[in-house]
Amino acid sequence: MVAPPIAVLLVSCLCFTSSLAALYTEPRQLPRHTYDYVIVGAGNAGNVIASRLSEDPRTSILVLEAGVSNEGVIASVVPFLVPTLTPNTPYDWNYTVTPQKGLNGRTFPYNRGKILGGSSSVNYMVHQYGSSEDYDKIAEITRDSGWNWDSVKRNIDKHEKFVPPADGHDTTGQYIPANHGTNGMLSVSLPGSSQLIDSRVIATTRDLPEEFPFNEDMGGGDVLGIGWVQASIADGQRSSSATTYLAAAINRPNVHVLLNTHVTKLLRTGTIKGVPSFRSVEFASKLDAPSTIVTARREIVLSAGSIGTPQILLLSGIGPRDELEGLGIPVIVENPSVGKNLSDHVLVPNIFHVKDGESLDALFRDPTLFKAALDEWMETKRGILASSITNHLGYFRLSSTSSIFSTISDPASGPKASHWELMVANFYINPKPDDIPPETGSYLGLLSALISPTSRGSVTLASADPFAHPLIDPNYLTTPFDIFAMRETVRAVKRFAAADAWKDYIIAAFGNFSSDADADLDAYIRDEASTVYHMVGTASMSPRGAEWGVVDPDLKVKGAEGIRIVDASVLPFPPNAHTQGPVYLVAERAAELFAPGSMDDL
Numbered sequence: 204m205v206a207p208p209i210a211v212l213l214v215s216c217l218c219f220t221s222s223l224a225a226l227y228t229e230p231r232q233l234p235r236h237t238y239d240y241v242i243v244g245a246g247n248a249g250n251v252i253a254s255r256l257s258e259d260p261r262t263s264i265l266v267l268e269a270g271v272s273n274e275g276v277i278a279s280v281v282p283f284l285v286p287t288l289t290p291n292t293p294y295d296w297n298y299t300v301t302p303q304k305g306l307n308g309r310t311f312p313y314n315r316g317k318i319l320g321g322s323s324s325v326n327y328m329v330h331q332y333g334s335s336e337d338y339d340k341i342a343e344i345t346r347d348s349g350w351n352w353d354s355v356k357r358n359i360d361k362h363e364k365f366v367p368p369a370d371g372h373d374t375t376g377q378y379i380p381a382n383h384g385t386n387g388m389l390s391v392s393l394p395g396s397s398q399l400i401d402s403r404v405i406a407t408t409r410d411l412p413e414e415f416p417f418n419e420d421m422g423g424g425d426v427l428g429i430g431w432v433q434a435s436i437a438d439g440q441r442s443s444s445a446t447t448y449l450a451a452a453i454n455r456p457n458v459h460v461l462l463n464t465h466v467t468k469l470l471r472t473g474t475i476k477g478v479p480s481f482r483s484v485e486f487a488s489k490l491d492a493p494s495t496i497v498t499a500r501r502e503i504v505l506s507a508g509s510i511g512t513p514q515i516l517l518l519s520g521i522g523p524r525d526e527l528e529g530l531g532i533p534v535i536v537e538n539p540s541v542g543k544n545l546s547d548h549v550l551v552p553n554i555f556h557v558k559d560g561e562s563l564d565a566l567f568r569d570p571t572l573f574k575a576a577l578d579e580w581m582e583t584k585r586g587i588l589a590s591s592i593t594n595h596l597g598y599f600r601l602s603s604t605s606s607i608f609s610t611i612s613d614p615a616s617g618p619k620a621s622h623w624e625l626m627v628a629n630f631y632i633n634p635k636p637d638d639i640p641p642e643t644g645s646y647l648g649l650l651s652a653l654i655s656p657t658s659r660g661s662v663t664l665a666s667a668d669p670f671a672h673p674l675i676d677p678n679y680l681t682t683p684f685d686i687f688a689m690r691e692t693v694r695a696v697k698r699f700a701a702a703d704a705w706k707d708y709i710i711a712a713f714g715n716f717s718s719d720a721d722a723d724l725d726a727y728i729r730d731e732a733s734t735v736y737h738m739v740g741t742a743s744m745s746p747r748g749a750e751w752g753v754v755d756p757d758l759k760v761k762g763a764e765g766i767r768i769v770d771a772s773v774l775p776f777p778p779n780a781h782t783q784g785p786v787y788l789v790a791e792r793a794a795e796l797f798a799p800g801s802m803d804d805l
């Protein structure tokens with residue numbers, strides 16, 4: 204993985220003390236131990252719930268977050284410093300995946316933000332919602348029309364605030380204003396600095412319009428084609444759930460946030476109509492520290508993400524009986540689906556050697572260049588560091604005549620949804636942790652990701668110790684469809700790279716994917732694949748009364764009373780999007796499902 208050389212030093216915080224009133228760092232600072240709602244995880248989704256529920260001044264809210272404050276973490280502000288935020292930093296959970304049999308037994312880090320804002324404070328800031336057919340499929344799976352696109356998209360206006368790009372360029376034809384909100388909470392913008400290869404990407408959509416058409420805007424539910432990236436960036440700075448939703452709420456007297464606090468389990472507090480009810484949350488700052496218990500009068504909201512949420516459920520005795528009994532955890536709600544049905548977008552880098560002059564590789568190698576770019580950002584919030592790392596991406600389908608469809612039904616969300624994604628990087632990028640970037644030369648990354656995987660994995664407890672990492676097994680590329688589709692993405696990337704637009708630029712494939720033989724491509728993929736970090740499904744929604752699934756369509760935990768789950772884990776399958784946008788829409792919809800007011804009124 205690339206990491207700007209100087210930036211690494213900057214990851215340490217600027218350390219000004221927090222001015223935020225109700226942001227506590229030690230349990231003894233908490234003014235009370237009973238709230239209407241206790242939210243576990245001040246992440247991407249958790250901060251949306253904290254912000255929306257606290258709009259009613261009668262409702263009291265406590266948010267418990269394991270990580271540190273995002274304030275003063277400069278790498279979480281400057282968009283292009285994002286590669287220094289994870290893995291294995293003070294802002295990351297430092298998870299790794301179990302050895303992956305579909306990837307030659309390899310293991311690698313699975314990044315997750317451990318900081319206010321959660322993964323929205325460390326992600327690559329691509330912001331989109333997915334295909335309309337993703338939401339229509341969720342509505343069909345859950346048998347709840349409240350999840351269909353027409354219903355969910357109403358929340359875009361509340362959520363999104365589309366702003367001009369950092370460089371103020373003319374954005375005509377780069378997005379469709381009618382698809383976007385201008386008055387919502389999270390700022391979103393088009394790329395804030397142009398790159399020399401931008402015109403080649405656009406030219407490719409004219410050279411090969413059948414296979415790689417231009418898409419003016421993926422934000423309206425139509426994702427097919429390639430277009431300009433929209434990112435959670437405003438004025439050259441990251442826009443996360445902490446800098447937006449939480450910032451709007453933190454000075455309200457009814458919101459308290461406790462940092463550095465690891466939730467260890469939810470406690471059963473009684474039985475209501477024969478169903479176990481949960482109203483208390485136990486937490487501690489570290490393994491040997493004393494634990495504290497707080498109570499939620501109305502509900503506990505679990506927003507600990509696709510790994511943290513199933514881990515906490517399992518530790519609380521909600522999960523598969525055999526797994527819990529094997530670890531000596533008393534079973535309170537038997538549910539074989541907790542932690543299962545994990546799915547994720549698999550990534551292959553597809554790097555090309557290119558002629559010098561247009562790529563950004565020198566920036567990563569030359570400290571003087573990097574310092575100049577950083578100085579420019581510090582002075583003006585502009586320049587190359589004001590953008591995230593890609594200006595173009597797109598979504599595509601496999602050919603409808605692909606042989607795989609004679610044996611396997613199409614796993615895409617629908618006929619207008621994609622099977623794979625292309626991301627264009629104007630420099631050498633390979634997320635494999637042991638990869639060593641070359642010291643010379645210029646490169647182009649045409650990264651491909653599997654959007655409609657059929658492999659399913661799991662999160663299970665490794666131990667009853669709540670501070671031990673769970674076993675994370677995404678089970679990548681273990682179905683015939685997944686390896687077939689991934690192979691076709693590499694072939695499609697080679698067709699993209701063969702367009703006239705690249706003829707005087709690309710020299711040769713740099714990775715080991717020149718051969719077109721199935722076996723050679725499979726070997727390359729199994730050797731190189733990693734992830735886009737879009738894990739979902741580990742506490743999936745399913746219809747009310749279904750034999751499977753973890754939450755009902757109203758996000759309440761099945762077979763329990765008092766717990767709702769609001770985060771990426773409830774999505775039944777990965778959407779046609781990078782996942783923060785879908786998580787924001789899930790959270791905005793969830794906020795509408797809570798009854799207004801305080802328990803005191805009842």
Ligand SMILES: Cc1cc2nc3c(=O)[nH]c(=O)nc-3n(C[C@H](O)[C@H](O)[C@H](O)COP(=O)(O)OP(=O)(O)OC[C@H]3O[C@@H](n4cnc5c(N)ncnc54)[C@H](O)[C@@H]3O)c2cc1C
Pocket residue numbers: 243244245246247248249267268269270289314315316317318319320321322323325326327328329330331464465466467506507508509511512515735736737738769770771772780781782783784786
């Ligand atoms: C490196 C990386 C790059 C990505 N790039 C993009 C991108 O460009 N665009 C995009 O759309 N998506 C991207 N994603 C994915 C996206 O950020 C996530 O899908 C999304 O943010 C998940 O939101 P969440 O609310 O489910 O979880 P999170 O945002 O991860 O929030 C979970 C929160 O719960 C806290 N927590 C967990 N366990 C406990 C516990 N026991 N006690 C207390 N607190 C706890 C965590 O610290 C965290 O703050 C990326 C992710 C990563 C890691």
Ligand SMILES: *[C@@H]1O[C@H](CO)[C@@H](O)[C@H](O)[C@H]1NC(C)=O
Pocket residue numbers: 291292293294295296297317
């Ligand atoms: C992750 O690793 C970094 C670097 O070693 C360390 O500073 C940080 O505390 C670790 N985080 C966790 C949650 O263990």
Ligand SMILES: *[C@@H]1O[C@H](CO)[C@@H](O)[C@H](O)[C@H]1NC(C)=O
Pocket residue numbers: 539540541543544751752
């Ligand atoms: C996984 O999801 C499918 C639906 O997509 C469901 O039929 C199956 O029962 C689920 N498995 C578990 C263990 O929850």
Ligand SMILES: *[C@@H]1O[C@H](CO)[C@@H](O)[C@H](O)[C@H]1NC(C)=O
Pocket residue numbers: 715722723724726727
């Ligand atoms: C490239 O792929 C071929 C065919 O699978 C394999 O034999 C060779 O070892 C690979 N080379 C590298 C550098 O990975």
